[in-house]
Amino acid sequence: MTSSDTVLKVVDLGVSYGGSPAISRLDFEIRRGEFVAILGPSGCGKSSMLNTLSGLMAPTRGRVVVDGDELYLPRSRDPRLGYVFQAHRLLPWRTVRQNLELVLSASEVPRETWEARIDEILEILHISQFKDAWPMRLSGGQRQRVSIARALLVDPSYILMDEPLSTLDEVTARSLRQELTGICQRTGATVVFVTHSIREAVYLADRILILTRGPSTIFEDYHVPIERPRDYDDARIREVEADIIRRIQVPWGLDMPQTTERRSA
Ligand SMILES: Nc1ncnc2c1ncn2[C@@H]1O[C@H](COP(=O)(O)OP(=O)(O)OP(=O)(O)O)[C@@H](O)[C@H]1O
Numbered sequence: 001m002t003s004s005d006t007v008l009k010v011v012d013l014g015v016s017y018g019g020s021p022a023i024s025r026l027d028f029e030i031r032r033g034e035f036v037a038i039l040g041p042s043g044c045g046k047s048s049m050l051n052t053l054s055g056l057m058a059p060t061r062g063r064v065v066v067d068g069d070e071l072y073l074p075r076s077r078d079p080r081l082g083y084v085f086q087a088h089r090l091l092p093w094r095t096v097r098q099n100l101e102l103v104l105s106a107s108e109v110p111r112e113t114w115e116a117r118i119d120e121i122l123e124i125l126h127i128s129q130f131k132d133a134w135p136m137r138l139s140g141g142q143r144q145r146v147s148i149a150r151a152l153l154v155d156p157s158y159i160l161m162d163e164p165l166s167t168l169d170e171v172t173a174r175s176l177r178q179e180l181t182g183i184c185q186r187t188g189a190t191v192v193f194v195t196h197s198i199r200e201a202v203y204l205a206d207r208i209l210i211l212t213r214g215p216s217t218i219f220e221d222y223h224v225p226i227e228r229p230r231d232y233d234d235a236r237i238r239e240v241e242a243d244i245i246r247r248i249q250v251p252w253g254l255d256m257p258q259t260t261e262r263r264s265a
Contacts, residue, residue, distance in 0.1 A: 005032050006030070007030055007034075007066070007067060007158050007190045008029065008053070008064070008066055008192070009030075009065040010026050010027060010064055010065075011027055011065070012025060012026075013049075013059050013061065013062035014060050014062055015045065015048045015057075015059050021215035022215055022216075023215055024217045025062075026217065027218070028221065030190060030192065033184075035181070035191045035193065035204055036192050036193065037194075037200075037205035037207070037208045037209070038193065038195075039195065039196075039209070040210070041211075045216040049216075050194060053071075054081060054160050067079065067157050079157055080107065080154045080156045081156050081157060082150075082152060082158070084147045084148055084160070085162050085164070086167050088135070088144055089147070090135040090143060090146060090150075091135070095134055096122075096130050096138075097118060097132055099146065099150060100121070100149065101118070103150050118153070119131075121153055125148060126145070126179075127142060127145045127146060130142060130146070140169070141176055144168060145176065148180075148183065152189060155187075157190065158189075159189055159192070160194075163195055164193075165177055165195075166195070166196070174232065177203065177204065178232065181229070181230075199237060202224055202244070203232050203237055206223070206224060207222065208222040208244070210222055210247070212252075213253060219248070219251045222247075
């Protein structure tokens with residue numbers, strides 16, 4: 001049964017390309033306000049999963065239910081979803097404000113409230129001073145802040161984040177990572193966050209969906225047993241990271257000896 005707290009429900013989801021399966025079967029639910037990380041080995045189907053959760057690609061099998069509405073069936077209103085990608089995807093010929101207005105113009109948010117809404121979100125992301133700046137004048141971290149602001153702007157059911165910090169330098173990534181939890185708590189955002197970094201997943205997430213190798217299923221729905229606020233360099237984070245690495249050895253095929261070692265043995 002789905003509780004009213006459930007924002008996203010994925011049932012028996014399968015994705016194949018020309019008969020070749022990329023996702024075998026996924027079943028999970030995400031509750032309002034949860035931060036859920038997705039961890040999986042390369043090629044296990046994470047992008048395929050994000051595409052189906054974003055409404056871009058219908059699954060071959062199964063259902064995606066957003067706030068009680070089937071994503072791939074005709075419905076009275078479109079779901080409000082937010083996206084943050086590795087690359088910022090801001091329109092370079094529009095200022096920050098104009099990029100944000102573009103999102104609002106495609107929403108049902110009344111025109112007279114746009115300015116206040118934009119100001120509020122820019123304030124939360126600490127980028128108010130860049131409201132009338134061109135994207136090319138901003139640093140990578142500032143652009144990613146604008147991308148997060150854009151995703152939050154329409155109060156989405158959930159935000160899909162696809163490795164949003166992976167292209168940033170480590171110092172910038174650290175500072176944004178540190179702020180991300182607070183931003184989500186303040187806005188009540190529900191986040192599905194794909195990352196290749198186990199430590200990042202442990203630091204940020206309430207739960208980590210650990211996938212198997214492709215065609216993927218969920219190997220484990222892992223609840224991160226660390227209270228907040230968390231410290232990225234804390235020993236507990238590293239312990240949980242090590243625990244997850246131990247768990248994925250077999251399902252990710254990390255325990256297999258190197259071919260060269262075998263040959264030389
Ligand atoms: N459009 C497509 N046509 C055919 N096969 C595809 C297509 N997109 C993905 N695949 C295949 O589906 C499988 C899963 O790919 P997907 O990109 O979803 O995995 P991923 O986990 O996001 O990979 P990575 O971590 O390397 O980005 C792979 O075997 C890939 O080759």
